[in-house]
Amino acid sequence: MKRVYVNEKWCLGCHLCEYYCAFASTGETDMARALKDIRINPRIRVEECEGISFAVSCRHCPEPLCVKGCITGALRKIDGIITVDRNRCIGCYTCILSCPYGAVSPSEDGAIQKCELCIKTHEGTPRCVLGCPNGAIVFEERGE
Amino acid sequence: MEYVIIGNSTAAVGAVEAIRRNDKTGKIVIISNEKYHVYSRPLISYLLLGKTDEERMKYRNDDFYSEHRCELKLGRTAQRIDVQEKRVILDDGESVSYDRLLVASGSSPVVPPIPGLEKVRNKFTFTTLDDAKSLEKALFENARVLILGAGLIGLKCAEGLSKRNVEIICVDLSTRVLSSILDDQSSEIMKQHLEDHHISFYLGRQVTGFKDNVACLDDNDEIPFDVLVLAVGVRPNVNLIKDIGGKTNRGILIDERCRTSIPDIYAAGDCCESMDISSGQIKQMALLPNAYMQGECAGMNMSGVDCIFDKAIPMNAIGLFGKHIMTAGTYTGQTYYESDGKDYKKLFYSNNRLNGFILIGNIEKAGIYTALIREKTPLDTLDFELICKTPGLMAFSRETRAEKLGGVINEYLGSPVGISCVE
Ligand SMILES: Cc1cc2nc3c(=O)[nH]c(=O)nc-3n(C[C@H](O)[C@H](O)[C@H](O)COP(=O)(O)OP(=O)(O)OC[C@H]3O[C@@H](n4cnc5c(N)ncnc54)[C@H](O)[C@@H]3O)c2cc1C
Ligand code: SF4
Ligand code: SF4
Numbered sequence: 001m002k003r004v005y006v007n008e009k010w011c012l013g014c015h016l017c018e019y020y021c022a023f024a025s026t027g028e029t030d031m032a033r034a035l036k037d038i039r040i041n042p043r044i045r046v047e048e049c050e051g052i053s054f055a056v057s058c059r060h061c062p063e064p065l066c067v068k069g070c071i072t073g074a075l076r077k078i079d080g081i082i083t084v085d086r087n088r089c090i091g092c093y094t095c096i097l098s099c100p101y102g103a104v105s106p107s108e109d110g111a112i113q114k115c116e117l118c119i120k121t122h123e124g125t126p127r128c129v130l131g132c133p134n135g136a137i138v139f140e141e142r143g144e
Numbered sequence: 145m146e147y148v149i150i151g152n153s154t155a156a157v158g159a160v161e162a163i164r165r166n167d168k169t170g171k172i173v174i175i176s177n178e179k180y181h182v183y184s185r186p187l188i189s190y191l192l193l194g195k196t197d198e199e200r201m202k203y204r205n206d207d208f209y210s211e212h213r214c215e216l217k218l219g220r221t222a223q224r225i226d227v228q229e230k231r232v233i234l235d236d237g238e239s240v241s242y243d244r245l246l247v248a249s250g251s252s253p254v255v256p257p258i259p260g261l262e263k264v265r266n267k268f269t270f271t272t273l274d275d276a277k278s279l280e281k282a283l284f285e286n287a288r289v290l291i292l293g294a295g296l297i298g299l300k301c302a303e304g305l306s307k308r309n310v311e312i313i314c315v316d317l318s319t320r321v322l323s324s325i326l327d328d329q330s331s332e333i334m335k336q337h338l339e340d341h342h343i344s345f346y347l348g349r350q351v352t353g354f355k356d357n358v359a360c361l362d363d364n365d366e367i368p369f370d371v372l373v374l375a376v377g378v379r380p381n382v383n384l385i386k387d388i389g390g391k392t393n394r395g396i397l398i399d400e401r402c403r404t405s406i407p408d409i410y411a412a413g414d415c416c417e418s419m420d421i422s423s424g425q426i427k428q429m430a431l432l433p434n435a436y437m438q439g440e441c442a443g444m445n446m447s448g449v450d451c452i453f454d455k456a457i458p459m460n461a462i463g464l465f466g467k468h469i470m471t472a473g474t475y476t477g478q479t480y481y482e483s484d485g486k487d488y489k490k491l492f493y494s495n496n497r498l499n500g501f502i503l504i505g506n507i508e509k510a511g512i513y514t515a516l517i518r519e520k521t522p523l524d525t526l527d528f529e530l531i532c533k534t535p536g537l538m539a540f541s542r543e544t545r546a547e548k549l550g551g552v553i554n555e556y557l558g559s560p561v562g563i564s565c566v567e
Contacts, residue, residue, distance in 0.1 A: 006549040008542075047538045049530070054549060056537060065511075068158070068440065069433030072184045073203040088200050090190055093507060094461040097470050098433060100519075101548065102509030102535060 001080040002141050004117070004126060006055050010136035011046070013053035018042040020131030021057075024121050041107065043115045044128045044137075055128065055137055057115035058082060058103040066095035066104060066114075074111075081119055086111040145170035147446060148232055148240055150222045150384065151248035152176030153185060154432050155413030157204060158439025159246050159446070164212050166447035172214045173240050175232065179219040180273055182208065186432060188276035192304030201273070222249075227388050227406060244408050244446040247385060247396065248439060251378035251414040251430055256292070260354035267372040270301045282371050285309050290359055290369035292351060294321040296462060298375035302343050303464050312343045313367060315359070319348035325460050325471045330488045330502050334469065341465045378430055380415045393417055395428045400452040402442035410446055412438035422457045422473035422499055422517050429458050455518050461507075470510045473500025473517040480532040491532055496523050509535040 019035060021042035028034035044057035064082050067075045074088035075095060089111035095104045096112065107113040118126040129139045147163055149156045152174050160172060183201040190196045209216055221235040231239040253269035261267070266282045269275055279301075283289075287310045291298045294316035302312050316323070320331035321338065335345060350362045359367045380395035391397040391405040395417035402410045413435035417428050434456050444451035459472040477494030487505030491498060491513065498516040512535040515521070531539035537548060 008545065008549070047536045049538045052538065054537075054545065056549065059548075065433075068436045071186045071432045072201075090187060090196060092186070092461055092463060093468055093470070094433065095511075096507060097459055097461040097472065097510050097514055099511035100515035101537065102512050104511070105508065 001060070002139055003060055004057055004115070004129060005138050005140065005142065007136055007138070008052065008054035010134045011053045011055065012134050012136070013046060013048055014133065015046050016131050016133060017044050017055050017128035017137055018046060020127040021115075024118055024127040027121065041105070041113070043103075043105070043113050045102075045105070055132075056101060056103060057128065058099075059101055060117070065098040065100065069094050069098040081117055082114070083116045083119070084112060084114060145447070146241060146243045147172045147246070148242035148244075149174045149246045149248055150176075150232065151246075151250055151413070151415075152178065152182050152216070152218065153248065153250055153413070154203065154435040155248035155250070155415075155439030155442075156246070157182055157208075158436040158441075159248065159410075159412065159443035160212050160214060162440045162443025163447045166444065166449050170447070172212070173217065173242075174209075174214050175217045175220055175222050175234065175240065177219065177221040178272060178274070181206070183273055185271065186300070188270065188273055189300040189304030191273075191276050192280060192301075193307060198273075222384060225384055225388050225409070227409075230408070242408070244410065246439070246442050246446065247404070247409065247411040247415060248413045248435075248442075249381040249384060249415045250435075251380045251428075253297075253374060254377045254379050255374055256376050258351055258353060260356075263356055264354050264372050265357055266370060267374065269374050270297055271378065276304075279371070279373065283308055283310060284370075286311065287370040288313065288368065289371045289373065290315065290367060291373045291375055292316075293375035293377065294318070294345065294347065295324060295375065295377070296322065296460070297378075298373070299338065299343075299464055300462070301373055301375055302338070303341075306341060306343075306465070310371075313346070313369065314343055315346040315349055315351055315361070315367070317348070317350050321345070321347070322462075322469070325458075326469070326502060327475060327490065329483065330469075330490070330504055333483075333486065333488055333504055334464065334467070337465065337467050378414065380417070380428055380430075382415060385409070385411065393426070397426075398438075400441075400454045401445045401450070402438050402453065403445070410442040412442040418456050419454070420457055420474070421455060421520070423476070427458075429456055431459065433459065457514075457517055459514060461510075467504065468507045470503045470507045471501065472510075472514045473498070475500045475502070493523060493528075497521070498523065512536065 021044045022040035023031045026034045046055050074085045091110040104114045125139050129137045182203045184203045187201045222232050224233050231241045233239045253271050268279045289310050291314045294314045321335045351359045353360045382392040382396050385396045386392045396411040398416050402412050404411050414430045441453035462469050475492050477492045477499050480491040482489040490502045492500045501513050527539040
């Protein structure tokens, strides 16, 4: 299965992936207009410290602890992709307590949010990958 | 192969999903005395609150049983197990034969032996959908609801009732709310927060008797009430195994393959006791993630794939009136502590390992702490000072990070965390 892989050597710490992620979920066509004056809450997050930076998003684990622990069944694995049914999620955050990568975060409306590889909004390559100017995030299959 | 599962809740679903990974044709029979499609038990308080409904409470989709080819016997109780004949005998005399049996019978609410309890009108326990429905029917405007127990279930019930125009009073033997998962200071923060939301507490008090619908406390206080909710704890349902001489303590004893002491009989979930690896103690961990993962492990082994689950730890994520608490592991060792009186963070560590933590408020990336406990990560392999302040992958070595974010994910060996299977 194709996944998002991150190589911190190439990460510029520009946070563009975060903006592309936030933009992807708006459904708008113009990025500048869509994100104007809002504080973005992206599903991919750049960690930064003393000159090191890298982006973190869901690994789509083959044995996903978030899915196994989800108290409502809102999180599911569909064709290898871990997705959330936001209508069923109750915001208990058990998945945040379970995910070893810190890849789940609260959203504005009480449900959680996480990377779903853009399957709900776009075809093909996830937007963070397309938006990364330095190839630090790639979408590929690696020897599975 | 004939699989029989007693119980139709989280552990049962974990088992069914695992069995069907390995065995597409074997027969699976599920027996449960609750008559519903599998639902999420923790959601019963959200149902009272109006934040969910019966449709959305379903833990799996409507086609779950047909897709996984399960035969259902709902509204039926498994009375006993005939080990010689390998059969489960139901309440109406029917018997169901098994090759592999899973007991996923969960737990039952404890009803304390308080004098006068039998005469109390409108009394309820709070662990099933039917409980929630009957409690809801008994409510009326300005009713006084007395909840016995300020633990997880009692307080979730209180929150569930909070939009109902009722007065909520909570009594607990302990001097602290959520005493099993919080320490003094964090408990005090939550108590304040709950009081701000109009829940009144009588803590460190005991109800010594009831005079009809008046509770008498050990210090001679009397609390009149209209509705009583008993939420003093749950007890594992062990009798099916105990009756046939299987090893039980407070819960059913299982090994790391979720086998009971009786051949071909497995057990998983709230009916069991298991090893808490953060303390090394055998205990009951009545929590949904553990129930799923034990059920899954049982299901793997029942369907012939050797699999162990040896990573159980107590872990709680609980939100009350918008404030989120996360706790995990055991509270021993040295501590790292931060608090501004509203938010709270305490990490417990010793011998180069993280043992446990309590977080209130800022719960971002808490799973990174949970993983340190679960994986017993040596703390000297990471920047502990940094991770105490902010949980993140930054605290790990560059190599570990490269592995975590760029490493090949092996579908077959499973992730390096959680359940491990030898296939
Ligand atoms: C109000 C409430 C809130 C909760 N909140 C949380 C939470 O936020 N997070 C969390 O992790 N956990 C929570 N829990 C705990 C969680 O619900 C349990 O850990 C989980 O449901 C355990 O699943 P189980 O499959 O082991 O057993 P159960 O869910 O208890 O199911 C066992 C089933 O077996 C049936 N059964 C038993 N004996 C027989 C028999 N002889 N014949 C036929 N059927 C039988 C029972 O009727 C029951 O339907 C909460 C529980 C309650 C009550
Ligand atoms: S959210 Fe976390 S645990 Fe779940 S699949 Fe993604 S990385 Fe794995
Ligand atoms: S917050 Fe939502 S998705 Fe996460 S465990 Fe709870 S119900 Fe499931």
